[in-house]
Amino acid sequence: MKKRRNPNALKIALFLAPVLVLFAAFFAYPFVFTIAASLTKWRGIGAMRFIGFGNFGKLLGDQTFRLAIRNNVVWALASGFVQVPLAVLVALILAREPRGWKVLRTVYFLPNVISTVALAMVWTAMYNPQYGALNGLRELLGLEARNWLGDPATALPAVILQGVLYIGYFMIIILAAAMNIPRELYEAAEIDGATTLQQEFRITLPMLRGSIVTAMTLAMAYGMRHFEATYLMTGGGPAYSTTTMGIDLFLKMDALRYSEASAAGVILIVLGTVVIVGIRRLLGRTDPMAEAGQ
Amino acid sequence: MRAKNKALSLGAGLLKWTVLLFFLAVALLPLAWLVLNSFKTNLELQASPFSLPARPAFENYANAIAMAELPRLFVNSVLVAVGTVFLNLLVSSMAGFVLAREAWKGRDTVRTVLEAGVLVPIIAFMVPYFTLVTKLGLYDKLYTLILVYAAINIPVSIFLVTSFMRSIPKELEEAAIIDGCGFFQRYSKVILPLSRSGLVTAGTFCFIYAWNEFVMAMLLTSSIHSRTIQLGIRFFTSQFITDYAGMFAAIVLSMLPSVLAYVFLHNKIIAGLTAGAVKG
Numbered sequence: 001m002k003k004r005r006n007p008n009a010l011k012i013a014l015f016l017a018p019v020l021v022l023f024a025a026f027f028a029y030p031f032v033f034t035i036a037a038s039l040t041k042w043r044g045i046g047a048m049r050f051i052g053f054g055n056f057g058k059l060l061g062d063q064t065f066r067l068a069i070r071n072n073v074v075w076a077l078a079s080g081f082v083q084v085p086l087a088v089l090v091a092l093i094l095a096r097e098p099r100g101w102k103v104l105r106t107v108y109f110l111p112n113v114i115s116t117v118a119l120a121m122v123w124t125a126m127y128n129p130q131y132g133a134l135n136g137l138r139e140l141l142g143l144e145a146r147n148w149l150g151d152p153a154t155a156l157p158a159v160i161l162q163g164v165l166y167i168g169y170f171m172i173i174i175l176a177a178a179m180n181i182p183r184e185l186y187e188a189a190e191i192d193g194a195t196t197l198q199q200e201f202r203i204t205l206p207m208l209r210g211s212i213v214t215a216m217t218l219a220m221a222y223g224m225r226h227f228e229a230t231y232l233m234t235g236g237g238p239a240y241s242t243t244t245m246g247i248d249l250f251l252k253m254d255a256l257r258y259s260e261a262s263a264a265g266v267i268l269i270v271l272g273t274v275v276i277v278g279i280r281r282l283l284g285r286t287d288p289m290a291e292a293g294q
Numbered sequence: 295m296r297a298k299n300k301a302l303s304l305g306a307g308l309l310k311w312t313v314l315l316f317f318l319a320v321a322l323l324p325l326a327w328l329v330l331n332s333f334k335t336n337l338e339l340q341a342s343p344f345s346l347p348a349r350p351a352f353e354n355y356a357n358a359i360a361m362a363e364l365p366r367l368f369v370n371s372v373l374v375a376v377g378t379v380f381l382n383l384l385v386s387s388m389a390g391f392v393l394a395r396e397a398w399k400g401r402d403t404v405r406t407v408l409e410a411g412v413l414v415p416i417i418a419f420m421v422p423y424f425t426l427v428t429k430l431g432l433y434d435k436l437y438t439l440i441l442v443y444a445a446i447n448i449p450v451s452i453f454l455v456t457s458f459m460r461s462i463p464k465e466l467e468e469a470a471i472i473d474g475c476g477f478f479q480r481y482s483k484v485i486l487p488l489s490r491s492g493l494v495t496a497g498t499f500c501f502i503y504a505w506n507e508f509v510m511a512m513l514l515t516s517s518i519h520s521r522t523i524q525l526g527i528r529f530f531t532s533q534f535i536t537d538y539a540g541m542f543a544a545i546v547l548s549m550l551p552s553v554l555a556y557v558f559l560h561n562k563i564i565a566g567l568t569a570g571a572v573k574g
Contacts (some may be wrong), residue, residue: 015389031419109564111321114325115549118527166320196306221413221415246415249417249421253421261421
């Protein structure tokens with residue numbers, strides 16, 4: 001199909017220009033720059049000196065960075081296999097429109113519009129050994145107070161728990177898809193004597209496959225890039241037990257180790273892409289953009 | 295048989311509501327605890343995490359406003375958020391217009407590339423963002439945050455705005471062309487007004503993002519003149535670390551704008567999320 005040259009070509013270019021300039025500056029350029037800088041020795045000033053893959057060898061041999069990768073994988077697994085299934089469970093319940101479901105849907109999403117800074121400070125306070133609500137509960141049960149975020153044994157689970165319990169975002173995506181399933185399917189199943197549970201397993205879940213794969217893909221991709229809540233709650237500690245690739249990148253940058261920080265960025269992007277491509281290969285091809293609304 | 299079914303459905307109902315109430319508690323209790331604590335004195339905070347205040351300690355809010363130039367940071371955040379919404383909607387609506395309403399070669403590719411930006415982990419770009427901004431002399435400027443936030447929100451806004459503009463019937467535009475509307479008037483007089491609903495959705499996402507953003511603000515600003523409220527509650531309250539009650543009050547104040555935006559516009563937000571995989 002050959003398209004005729006649009007007579008408005010110049011005006012079209014004019015209208016596209018601002019977005020393209022911003023996209024080039026804040027998406028395309030940083031992408032190319034990060035890859036280039038990762039192959040050099042560079043401390044932010046002076047010229048970059050090409051050294052090949054040395055930064056990557058150094059990073060992958062570094063105990064802390066390997067721990068960071070492991071923690072990101074734990075985040076990704078917890079997000080994909082705990083957070084999303086919980087979101088699916090709630091979405092299936094809400095899709096049957098119980099009393100007050102619209103209000104519940106709105107309230108479940110509320111934490112998503114509150115800043116990570118505020119939520120992290122609230123959860124840090126809740127985990128606080130002196131006046132925190134969780135230890136208050138433990139004391140009511142006659143248990144000893146614990147320093148949840150200060151103990152390497154409990155810090156990572158504590159940070160992940162507050163993350164995966166906020167299901168609002170994935171719940172809304174899946175609920176929207178569930179409510180798009182034709183009602184006739186359920187009516188027919190009802191006539192055939194299928195119980196609610198059978199209907200969910202035989203109709204809803206298979207029909208939602210695409211949306212659930214999309215949600216898992218996004219959740220795991222977010223897990224691989226997790227940074228903010230942990231940085232705010234523990235700074236990656238204690239003893240690096242909660243560190244992530246993003247935190248390591250930030251700390252390296254703060255120490256002016258720009259080229260190593262860039263290499264961490266490349267690894268973060270590559271592993272994130274591996275997760276996205278891998279899940280879609282494993283669970284079936286779906287287009288996250290097209291799928292979510294269906 | 296009938297009694298068994300009844301018991302079963304009663305059990306299922308109980309289970310169902312346990313799940314729903316549990317997640318209701320997860321969403322609301324930490325916030326309720328925060329608000330409760332913001333009205334207690336520091337002495338009451340030490341005594342018990344669950345006790346009710348003897349009387350609401352409004353002075354916590356007065357202290358929060360007096361501390362650490364919080365009002366200045368609040369105003370900075372308002373300027374950044376409003377500026378981000380304006381800049382992002384301006385450029386996204388222009389690009390959305392030609393992506394949705396004009397036929398040209400390479401259009402679908404451009405749209406796909408722009409939208410694929412949502413999959414990019416921005417935190418991997420801390421080094422280039424910092425060096426680019428410093429090199430351009432934009433470090434520690436309020437408008438830098440506007441520029442960066444507007445850019446980061448392009449993929450989401452292009453997706454929402456272009457989808458919306460594509461759904462506008464062709465006839466409305468054709469009528470305008472017959473009336474003598476040119477390219478620019480079709481954008482400003484026809485498509486833009488008809489896209490209001492889609493623009494409000496995209497704008498709400500931008501506002502909430504810009505109000506809540508922390509990492510880039512920490513990275514790209516350093517002085518009170520350009521820092522935002524998120525940095526304020528993170529860093530400036532630590533000067534008064536013994537005043538936990540005042541800190542809680544400051545956090546409550548920092549949450550108000552995005553919570554209010556959500557209260558009034560939650561239908562738009564949910565519609566936007568439903569339209570596509572958009573990070574909220």
